Amino acid sequence: MTSSFSNLSLAPPLARAVAEMGYETMTPIQEQAIPVVLTGQDVMGAAQTGTGKTAAFSLPLLQRLLKHENTSTSPARHPVRALVLLPTRELADQVAQQVAMYAKYTNLRSTVVFGGMDMKPQTLELKKGVEVLVATPGRLLDHIEAKNAVLNQVEYVVLDEADRMLDIGFLPDLQRILSFLPKQRTTLLFSATFSPEIKRLAGSYLQDPVTIEVARPNETASTVEQRFYSANDDDKRRAIHQVLKTRDIKQAFIFVNSKLGCARLARSLEREGLKTTALHGDKSQDERLKALNAFKAGEVDLLVATDVAARGLDIKDVPAVFNFDVPFNAEDYVHRIGRTGRAGASGLAVTLVSGSDARLIADIEKLLKTKIEIEALEYDEDRPRERINTGRRAWGGDDPRDVLDAPRERRERPQRSERGERSERGESSRGFRPAVASRDPFFDKPYVEPDVAEVAEAPAWERGAATQPARAGVSANIKSRRKVAALFKTTA
Numbered sequence: 001m002t003s004s005f006s007n008l009s010l011a012p013p014l015a016r017a018v019a020e021m022g023y024e025t026m027t028p029i030q031e032q033a034i035p036v037v038l039t040g041q042d043v044m045g046a047a048q049t050g051t052g053k054t055a056a057f058s059l060p061l062l063q064r065l066l067k068h069e070n071t072s073t074s075p076a077r078h079p080v081r082a083l084v085l086l087p088t089r090e091l092a093d094q095v096a097q098q099v100a101m102y103a104k105y106t107n108l109r110s111t112v113v114f115g116g117m118d119m120k121p122q123t124l125e126l127k128k129g130v131e132v133l134v135a136t137p138g139r140l141l142d143h144i145e146a147k148n149a150v151l152n153q154v155e156y157v158v159l160d161e162a163d164r165m166l167d168i169g170f171l172p173d174l175q176r177i178l179s180f181l182p183k184q185r186t187t188l189l190f191s192a193t194f195s196p197e198i199k200r201l202a203g204s205y206l207q208d209p210v211t212i213e214v215a216r217p218n219e220t221a222s223t224v225e226q227r228f229y230s231a232n233d234d235d236k237r238r239a240i241h242q243v244l245k246t247r248d249i250k251q252a253f254i255f256v257n258s259k260l261g262c263a264r265l266a267r268s269l270e271r272e273g274l275k276t277t278a279l280h281g282d283k284s285q286d287e288r289l290k291a292l293n294a295f296k297a298g299e300v301d302l303l304v305a306t307d308v309a310a311r312g313l314d315i316k317d318v319p320a321v322f323n324f325d326v327p328f329n330a331e332d333y334v335h336r337i338g339r340t341g342r343a344g345a346s347g348l349a350v351t352l353v354s355g356s357d358a359r360l361i362a363d364i365e366k367l368l369k370t371k372i373e374i375e376a377l378e379y380d381e382d383r384p385r386e387r388i389n390t391g392r393r394a395w396g397g398d399d400p401r402d403v404l405d406a407p408r409e410r411r412e413r414p415q416r417s418e419r420g421e422r423s424e425r426g427e428s429s430r431g432f433r434p435a436v437a438s439r440d441p442f443f444d445k446p447y448v449e450p451d452v453a454e455v456a457e458a459p460a461w462e463r464g465a466a467t468q469p470a471r472a473g474v475s476a477n478i479k480s481r482r483k484v485a486a487l488f489k490t491t492a
């Protein structure tokens with residue numbers, strides 16, 4: 001039985017903000033965590049993005065901070081009382097936006113600091129005084145070192161997406177930050193999983209925490225229709241067009257495994273008439289936020305993203321998610337499909353499976369504890385495609401490890417650049433960078449039909465669609481309107 005926000009005795013300014021957000025019933029994590037946080041106890045919460053956990057910790061935390069509320073303009077009257085740490089800029093930005101909305105009718109101030117942005121405006125905000133500071137660890141340490149952030153009056157600290165922070169290698173930074181905080185405080189830790197490392201972190205920094213676990217999205221998202229279609233690398237874009245058309249889908253996320261693949265796919269889909277934007281680790285923060293806002297505003301149909309870039313994006317009710325590449329990490333499958341079918345809305349998750357993906361599919365089956373059936377997709381019309389085998393892989397690089405977003409983040413510690421700025425995602429200059437790292441000039445100029453020379457440069461999989469308008473006919477690889485053998489047969 002889910003309970004209503006009106007059952008909580010939230011202070012009127014907070015209750016008003018919640019009502020304005022349109023929330024009526026609490027999500028399971030809110031139902032369990034809010035009463036505990038209101039008592040000031042430490043919490044160890046197993047909950048992922050999309051479960052409503054931001055409100056689960058922000059609302060009770062703001063309620064407890066209301067006693068410090070004041071209208072003084074003196075920065076000294078607005079010391080940092082609550083610190084929320086997150087692994088990525090996007091997550092930090094989204095959480096900060098939510099906190100600001102919940103605190104809208106109070107006199108409590110909040111701000112956010114993360115890397116990849118000029119420190120000056122952040123410094124100005126910090127110097128004015130804020131009660132709630134949302135931050136990524138690297139940039140926060142920069143501000144602590146510059147004496148812009150003083151944390152000796154912090155009463156609450158939230159370690160959000162703690163597993164992700166450890167994955168990225170933020171443990172030493174977290175330890176340093178926590179060493180600046182008063183011992184007497186409430187600590188809230190949220191993590192998708194309680195791995196041994198997370199338990200160790202909790203053991204060191206939490207006191208008698210109340211453990212709260214809510215069902216993982218893969219267990220709750222029965223509203224997501226999951227489909228697995230066999231499609232070789234050359235057919236995948238066509239499969240996307242087909243599904244968009246037959247299911248009348250207006251907007252979708254498309255996940256890929258590499259940055260380069262991301263940019264290429266976005267370009268190809270754009271050429272094929274779909275308003276598409278790429279979201280990957282080489283995009284600047286500003287570009288990512290712009291892409292996100294354009295998608296939210298409906299100006300963009302498709303957002304092609306890597307796991308790193310998309311993690312935690314606060315976009316609800318995306319009608320469909322495509323896995324253009326089967327993720328290397330089965331957990332990422334769960335994160336990806338969590339973008340659709342949220343908050344009770346129905347969603348479609350389509351995974352395009354090629355012959356070499358059997359092991360990855362087996363990993364997903366193991367995680368979900370279900371057998372996956374791989375179907376053949378039926379196309380409206382088949383078209384022959386000439387292929388010139390360049391020997392290049394579908395992801396377009398010689399070695400996929402050069403361009404992957406996710407695995408490198410796990411391998412490398414965040415690096416401090418020469419300018420003293422820290423890469424939040426370990427995307428240091430050591431990794432792959434395309435010649436034009438932050439701006440894709442393709443989107444600045446109208447599409448021009450590629451000439452022959454250009455075509456010869458393009459990888460085979462792009463060349464097929466860029467040069468071959470859809471024509472009726474039967475591909476050597478696709479049998480029209482007939483089921484082809486599943487890649488590997490599964491039993492119910």
Ligand code: AMP
Nearest residue numbers: 023025026027049050051052053054055
């Ligand atoms: P989170 O897991 O905190 O990232 O929240 C995911 C999304 O759910 C956010 O867009 C929230 O605005 C929204 N949300 C949070 N709590 C509720 C609620 N009780 N009812 C409806 N939507 C909510």
